[in-house]
Amino acid sequence: MARFSFLEWPVVRQLRTADSTARSSATVSEHTRELTSRNATADRVVQSVCPYCAVGCGQKVYVKDEKVIQIEGDPDSPISRGRLCPKGAASEQLVNAPGRQYEVLYRAPRAKDWQKLDLEQAVEMVADRFLEARRNKWQDADDKGRRLNRTMGIAALGGATLDNEENYLIKKLFTAAGAIQIENQARI
């Protein structure tokens, strides 16, 4: 803090400077001058794309201490020219939503509530069930003896919010496993 100075009183500033209507420099204190935007304190800014609709607006993600502190529109994008809609503008809260889930949860048959489950163990359980369902509902051939090579025991839904690379791996794995019932929001 600078030493108190009578000359820095706002009304005195207003009178002694050209800003007689106090709409400009007279209203700016040293404190105000020292303020910076939250974004200016970011350690890095990462280019991204809005996750909501398919317009594909450019986003700039501001990261500080390995946390996302703000997401804003990217003025460089020729699609969006820096703009975001209410959802895109709220997407920092999508990342830091108070109700977001961070833990694997498991509901046993007939159970009334969730219980916590170790991530490794959960994926292992899903892998076992995947193979069992695949086996239980496997079809080698149709009633005319024609090749089917498939399972009807496993299905999947969703993909339009995921990345191309993710959809690629999902379709590849399911097809190799013989699982054909795979769908996403494009069918809606």
Next chain:
Amino acid sequence: MANADCIVIQGSNMAECHPVGFQWVAEAKARGARVIHVDPRFTRTSASADRHVPIRAGSDVVLLGALINHVLQNDLWFKEYVTSYTNAPFLISDDFKDTEDLDGLFSGYDPETGHYDRSSWAYKTDDDAGAEPEHGASASGRAEGESHGSGGPPVAKRPMRDDTLQDPRTVFQILKRHYSRYTPEMVQETCGVSVEDFEYLARSITENSGRDRTTCFAYAVGWTQHTLGAQFIRTASILQLLLGNMGRPGGGIMALRGHASIQGSTDIPTLFNILPGYLPMPTVDMETFQDYLDSIASKQQKGFWANADAYSVSLLKAWWGEASQPENNWAYDYIPRLTGPHGTYQTLEAMMRDEVEGYFILGQNPAVGSANGRMQRMGMSHLKWLVVRDLNMIESATWWKDGPEIASGEMRTEDIETEVFFFPAATHVEKSGTFTQTQRLLQWRHQAVTPPGDCQSELKFFHDLGQRIRAKLADSEDPRDRPLLDLTWDYPLHDDGDPSSEAVLAEINGRFLTGEDAGKPLSTFNQMKPDGSTSGGCWIYTGVYADGINHAADRMPGQEQDQIASKWGWAWPANRRILYNRASADPEGKPWSERKKLIWWDQDAGRWTGPDVPDFPVDRAPGTVPDPDAGGPAALAGDDPFIMQSDGKGWLFAPKGMVDGPLPAHYEAQESPVVNPLYPQQPSPTRELFPRGDNLTAPRYGQAGNEVYPYMFTTYRLTEQHTAGGMSRWLPYLAELQPEMFCEISAELAEERGLEPYGWATLVSPRAVIEAKVLVTDRVVSLDVAGRRIHQIGLPYHWGVGSDAVVTGDSANDLMGITLDPNVHIQESKVGMCDIRPGRRPRGEAATRLVSEYQQRAGLTVETGNERVTDPDLELRKEDPS
């Protein structure tokens, strides 16, 4: 869109659902373009338009068909464009009969299967070179239409033609006759659109089309979610071809899609019926690899689909590497076979029959977002296990403890055997990868931070799951496990253990496998070979990783580029921004006008040139007449701009590809308040039905019980919420902006039913009962249709019943039934019938009782409304062919 002179937005509320994209409409308008919004509701899109044209939901084919009729009758079509670039002069088989001849059906209808034998829709030829047309029943089963996401189906190579367009068998004359009954008066009668509004619309689009001007259409799910949704878009395509608006700046038909990568998830599909790049999934009758290839294309046909063998072999090489060899048909038999539709609604029925044991839900919320929500939740209760991967605890993960059926007593938590796993997902900034936006543009997202807690990307989860599955089967001798064990699955890992998404993108792009370039990325799909010397996971994406550079991450600022902005992201195919842009020049290769210049023939250089990447063989001169024996790209004539069509032309008439008719005809929705004014055939005779006790339909107008569900309802989205709410109802900002479920009704309906503004209303359909706050507004207008007053109710569909979201509420989709478009298996969720009354809905068992009481009063059975053919004279005509 910014280059358009007229923009018609129909079936979309672009200003509210794609607000940032709408800036380009606003920009076009500021430059003098006329903007017209056709929609049941007056929205912010209407407010920014020059005119809002209110329409009865589901009647769009009549309005668009009448515009086609207007263009043909008044000789307003673009002569040179239509005769050179479309199939207008082609002749259709003598056996073809139109809806004009058969009272609303086309020739080939089989009432037994509810499908068409399409052989009579084929081009007339003087040879027998045409492929045998596939029966509509099997084509519908594999959703054939979708495999044309990047190009059309094969047809006869040398159709007969009449360039005077006078022969009654020409497409042009058939079109003219077909739409002759689509008059302005019929529009008024069917759509509730005044003759004055119709004339304004007709004048606007025709005055703004031609050499010097272009008109653009934009739509969203307001066009797709109908039993004839695909035909809505076909009708607009016919109109745009007649006006010469395809492949040109400011022209086209814009699909405004609703999810960040819904285009990508179709290109690289998590869909049952296609493989990456719109290659079809094989069906059981495609026993050999050759059968499979023949089903896609003939080597003799025109255009780039003729190389489908190269694309298919490259895909098989990408997936099965060394195990994919010529001796085993490149591992073709590793791919499972389809036997019919296996879409999401058919899978739901299979769940009900206890045939599905496990279900993965990946960033989707079917308990709220899919039609007939009750069926969705009941179906999940039949599963052995359910995996939900999401950011938030969505209703599809909690229906077993807090869903509406728990409240009504139809299900008891302690009786439900289903195991449920919830895995927290990573957000878009916690992983790197590409989204493909609605104009086919791939944009790379850099990872900003690592995922917190147990959160994982789908890439990590499925890579890990695949590794575990393969490890468990490592010693298996069972041939059925070979496809999993031989799968290429060795992606490099980052330090944090996540697989490299860039390595996956490189595999999608493809590479040379042999020769001096072995290992190098392909630059274009033209380098793909059917001999196993190349690989590539999605041929249309080849080039995104050309020269080992991730072009999806290209980020030259827009302000430093021209309008095409080709150095921002990468668009498939080949980074072209406007598809079929050869049509932006005349047959001689000159721009149609200076004002609408995009791609033209540079005589001196002997090449096509312009600011965009030419969508044509770059050195094929405009006047080229190909060798009649050539196939593939070499067979394209200098005036065949539609290079993915097997005849190089834009299709006014679809001899193949559609299962419900070669030309769009208007049918009423599954649930409709009127008798079809066009034909004795009421609904689409090929619509896909789910006649079940839990999916009842209201009686047709004029049938007993129809008055029990007297009002139409339609659904829509709000700016501040997103689809079923999984990414918006958990955000306090957005939840506060749109906190609760409501229904929009006219003052007239409020008066008729005694509904108080801001009070509660109960809505009952043949499937469910929900409640909503009442919003009385003159934005929803009641229309005079077929001599009656028709009231439409608007319902946003973002809310669901659960206990975890910041805001919850009843779901509009619970009211919806499941009846599908036979081409693409999309449900009709833009039109339904219901009753509305004041007050909150009953709680507990009383809610189910109320729905049953309505059903009984209307006399509903599983047959109600599910007749395929409604013309009583059809059987008579069949017996008497004269």
